[in-house]
Amino acid sequence: MDLSEILFALGEEHEQYFNAIAPPIIQTSNFAFSSVAEMRQCQAREYDHHFYTRGNNPTVEILRKKLAALEGVEDALVFASGSAAVSAAVLSQLASGDHVVSVARPYGWTDKLMTKFLPRFGITTSMIDGTSIENFRNALKPETRLIFLESPNSYTFDLQDIEAVVELAKERGIVTVIDNSYAGPLYQNPLQMGVDLVVHSATKYISGHGDTMAGVICGSGALMRKIFSSEYMTLGGIISPFNAWLLLRGLRTLEVRMDRICESAGKVVHFLENHSKIDHVFYPFSTTHPQYELARKQMKKCPGLFTIRLKTADIHEVERFCDSLKHFSLACSWGGYESLIFPACATFSADSIDEKRVNLVRIYIGLENPEKLIEDLEQALG
């Protein structure tokens, strides 16, 4: 389906709501029935009917259709946050005694899920360097049920070879889940490479305005039904109709925002790579990235997040650089209109400086004029 059709028309039935152009926010918890028979039927098949908003809500339903189509699959489930979506996707595939192979250093709360939360339920996890397929093969056990990917993954944006991992997983009947937040649904489609479940933090590019938290799982109708009737309904971490509406609004401009961010990030990366005070830029579409060829193969384009390594080991110099930027806010998230920085040293406690990471600063390029951003970086680098 054409991208414009997905973003501007799919799932929208204007005649259902007075031919209004913008879909309504159906802000209700309940739906009423005209007979016991009708009520019984809808209650028994909540996935397909409107019974109660924790299950199915018409505003959320429009969003589900669009998000599923963007990943080229049958359905999607939308959650209150990316973390709610990650944990529901992972939990849905596991039982006590199972083993998980996960890429090392995933998103912080995913890391907690793997290393602290799952062990409480008798599930073990091996966290591996995902840059080599051999590491996946060597970590597999007879009880491995799930492989968790995040490609590219924070903070240095290492990749996993998605097709190679899928091939290995399929040989052994192992389910694959990938966190696709970095590239978003327009720039990487792992479901088309055979991954079973794709998860996004929709708080990032899909919302796009730094004002809404949400998460999404995309996959086959069968898997979505399974998750719906278990983790989605039972854990109940669902999106509200209003936040779903804000995401629908965000989707209208997803393509133009992503294009702008991608183009600007390319210019800023080029500037930084040629600056004498910068030691290295970690960006998948940079020719110095060790997995550049793989990035080009599995990602259509590369959006706005990268990390720089400054040519200094002095934490005060790093802090001075960050504090003197005028057009970048110091903040942890990304994906909105506003450019942000997150220095690694902001996570250090006063008495423990990690020498290897002290000079790393993550940068997100938003929708501002890229020339202004470059000027700002130039003055801050001094």
Ligand SMILES: *Cc1c(COP(=O)(O)O)cnc(C)c1O
């Ligand atoms: C932000 C983020 C999450 C968590 O999403 P929230 O919407 O903040 O809960 C998960 N994975 C990645 C890669 C992220 O960047």
